[in-house]
Amino acid sequence: MDWLQIVFLSLIQGLTEFLPVSSSAHLILVPVFTGWNDQGLVFDVAVHLGSLLAVILYFRHELVRMSISWAGSWRAGSLIGALSDPDARLAWWVLLATIPVCVIGFIFHDAIESGMRSPIIIGLGLIGFGLLLSYADWRRRSGRSEYQLTLKDALLIGGAQALALIPGTSRSGITITAALLMGMSREGAARFSFLLSIPVISLAAGLEIVGLVSEPAAIDWAALSAGVLLSGVSAYLCIHYFLAFIKRIGMQPFVVYRIILGLWLLWVFW
Template identity: 45%
Template sequence: MNWFSAVVLGLVQGLTEFLPVSSSAHQRIVAALAGWPDPGAAFTAVTQLGTEAAVLIYFRRDIARIIVSWSKSLIDRDRRSDPDAKLGWYVIIGTIPIAVLGLVLQNPIETAFRDLRLVAAALIGFGIVLGIADRIAADDRPLTRLTTGNAIVYGFAQALALIPGVSRSGGTITAGLLMGYRREAAARYSFLLAIPAVLASGLLELTKIGNAGDNPAWGPTLLATAIAFIVGYAAIAWFLRYIATHRFTTFVIYRIALGAAVLALTGTGVLAN
């Protein structure tokens, strides 16, 4: 990986991580279109540390409040009914599915799941599901009404993002809409839920950066991660404002169009799988 491709892929990561369009799919597709090697699961996971740092800073007050309340609830039973304390537990519970499946499916995540045909099918299929959920959503349930069962559903929806093309935010937001949560509430919880999984995955994959073989070098990877942080911070603010007054129709159309284009390009041999 050279410095130019690192800049491009860092921009792609920052722009798409929080939108329901799948950042990992876009890194894979952009690299293929440019004729670059697949950046790989390790590079994707590490650059996600940049966008996750943006989440930590953007939601720093919410995160601090949740951590403090959750910590106090461990020794004070009266604090366990506090919405922030419960939200802390729900983030932990919702992280379990992706943690288990991520370990079990580590090999296909790095190989078979990155097949462009699968990526394209995921973009189309889950784009349609998002569109349906957006149309039938009650859009009236606040995050304070989150339950353990809902947290588990959110967790499995997030785990689907192990397949590039599904989208971590897209999967969890879709689940939230189907359960009746407001668009902003579903997106906010999606961002919070991703923190443990993304940090754990990124830190684990850090061990592969700079090693021999197809693994990316430290310099370009760090540059891409820094760019992803800067662009990602702006993307969070824009996305939360956008969904406050808009449906997800634009993203649904984009996902289907991109997926169809990738299928056509792979089917004609223009892009290699």
């Protein structure tokens, strides 16, 4: 890998991981249009680690409170009573909402990897789920935060997250869409989506590391360090400015981008 490829892929991963535009779609399309060789599993782990560190750093205060309250919920005499603590409840909802994508991903991983990564499917996913995001953003009725979610809300959002296994969907996009349809505020929907990314990215990186153990490869430490740093910084800035942006303007600019990119892909590859 040359440095242009390292910088470009790191920034693409960091920026698109948390924007509702599908990071997997962009990473799949990069070699299609650049002719670059596959960056390899080691580098994939590095850029995902950068994104993971960014979201953990950004939500570090919330995560400390959630972890302490979640641990305390196990010691409480009644788990139902312990869920009256909003931080413990949010921690439980994040964990439970992660289950559907783990189950679906385990069952259908090979089928998705082998048969659903074409530019046509990406284009259709960008357009279809982009229109759904547009509808959810326009029709939102209340302003609930992530701390006001119910168990039913969390499971429905978690079920929607499993759709992100389809390239072009966007994990953040589909979870934000579902959360808006549940009556959450834009910022609350985005914050819950970002918290959901922590176990998902951790599990994805863990699977990639398992692949590395079974297929050891030479390691370019300079490239990996740059990947972690660039993806981490870009992801952190993306989270910060995205939350400020959607409070004032909403999701429609991202919808327009998705539709334009999707239509272009259909025009080129159909």
